[in-house]
Amino acid sequence: MKDIKYILVCGAGLMGKNIAYVMSTNPNFRVGVYDLFETDVHAGIRTSTKQLVEKGVITEDFLEECLSRISFTTDIDSELVSRADLVIEAVFEDMKIKHETFAKLEARCRPDCLFCTNSSVMSPSEISSELKHRERFVGTHFWNPGHLIPLVEVVKTDATADGVAEKVIEALTSCGKKAVLCKKDVPGFIANRLQHALWREAISIVENGIADADTVDIAIKNSFGLRLPQLSALENSDMVGTQLTWNIHSYVLPHLEDSHEPSPLLKKMLDEGKLGFKSGEGFKKWTPELIDKCNADLNEYLIRMLYGK
Numbered sequence: 001m002k003d004i005k006y007i008l009v010c011g012a013g014l015m016g017k018n019i020a021y022v023m024s025t026n027p028n029f030r031v032g033v034y035d036l037f038e039t040d041v042h043a044g045i046r047t048s049t050k051q052l053v054e055k056g057v058i059t060e061d062f063l064e065e066c067l068s069r070i071s072f073t074t075d076i077d078s079e080l081v082s083r084a085d086l087v088i089e090a091v092f093e094d095m096k097i098k099h100e101t102f103a104k105l106e107a108r109c110r111p112d113c114l115f116c117t118n119s120s121v122m123s124p125s126e127i128s129s130e131l132k133h134r135e136r137f138v139g140t141h142f143w144n145p146g147h148l149i150p151l152v153e154v155v156k157t158d159a160t161a162d163g164v165a166e167k168v169i170e171a172l173t174s175c176g177k178k179a180v181l182c183k184k185d186v187p188g189f190i191a192n193r194l195q196h197a198l199w200r201e202a203i204s205i206v207e208n209g210i211a212d213a214d215t216v217d218i219a220i221k222n223s224f225g226l227r228l229p230q231l232s233a234l235e236n237s238d239m240v241g242t243q244l245t246w247n248i249h250s251y252v253l254p255h256l257e258d259s260h261e262p263s264p265l266l267k268k269m270l271d272e273g274k275l276g277f278k279s280g281e282g283f284k285k286w287t288p289e290l291i292d293k294c295n296a297d298l299n300e301y302l303i304r305m306l307y308g309k
């Protein structure tokens with residue numbers, strides 16, 4: 001497999017811009033960004049990394065060096081596309097568009113160029129199903145905000161060749177990401193399966209009148225949520241012992257939510273126009289000020305947790 005130097009990020013939206021920044025932090029990489037539409041990728045990256053500069057996590061000089069390694073094109077026949085050793089696709093979450101995009105890329109990239117999709121829910125096996133060279137394809141699921149959240153799930157498809165996922169993990173790790181292998185292409189990969197198991201129970205507790213939404217979030221934030229970054233689920237199970245875990249599960253699992261459908265409460269909220277931030281009300285009420293504060297507080301918190309700044 002060829003050494004990776006030239007990266008192409010396909011799709012320069014919310015995720016694509018931040019992924020381009022992340023990949024440019026390796027001084028050996030050169031990053032091309034392709035989008036159907038003109039967009040100022042450098043300005044977008046400057047905006048999303050503003051807090052990192054202000055808090056002294058990165059310097060202006062470092063940011064400028066990174067930006068000098070990033071070039072943008074709207075021309076699919078550009079050298080930025082044909083020279084790529086590794087492509088990360090971040091176009092709209094639409095299977096037809098993903099198929100069309102990879103067909104265009106396959107016609108222009110080398111057959112050994114590694115192909116990755118950033119789709120958060122769609123199967124990388126299905127996205128790669130129409131390619132001639134499916135063996136070089138994996139999912140690379142970055143989390144939003146892509147420049148801050150360390151995890152990238154690298155998902156093998158039913159056709160990924162040995163060594164491909166490992167090579168992609170090496171490239172992502174060299175850019176400071178915590179890249180992990182998801183050995184099977186399953187809906188939700190690893191982290192969203194875990195996250196939505198929790199959300200399903202949280203919604204069920206509200207739906208069944210056990211506690212209101214505020215109380216559920218207070219309970220999470222002030223108990224296991226607080227220690228999760230230090231002591232995660234399986235470490236915690238070992239700490240209390242697998243015998244106690246077995247005993248607890250024997251007693252409590254029959255009572256936990258196990259529906260395979262979205263909650264009727266969620267459907268009722270949709271019908272009532274309670275769409276969360278979008279409409280100003282979901283499980284809680286949101287003014288524009290509260291929404292801005294919630295977003296800013298999250299970024300501040302992540303920077304404090306990750307960089308101690």
Ligand SMILES: NC(=O)c1ccc[n+]([C@@H]2O[C@H](COP(=O)([O-])OP(=O)(O)OC[C@H]3O[C@@H](n4cnc5c(N)ncnc54)[C@H](O)[C@@H]3O)[C@@H](O)[C@H]2O)c1
Nearest residue numbers: 011012013014015016035036090091092093118119120144
């Ligand atoms: N937004 C998130 O929180 C998040 C998190 C993880 C993964 N993802 C995934 O990342 C991908 C991109 O999401 P986003 O939020 O950045 O979307 P976005 O709408 O912000 O950006 C998509 C970009 O793709 C471009 N595009 C569309 N069709 C194209 C084509 N045929 N060729 C080239 N460019 C094209 C658009 O012009 C746009 O700039 C999706 O697959 C999504 O599921 C999103």
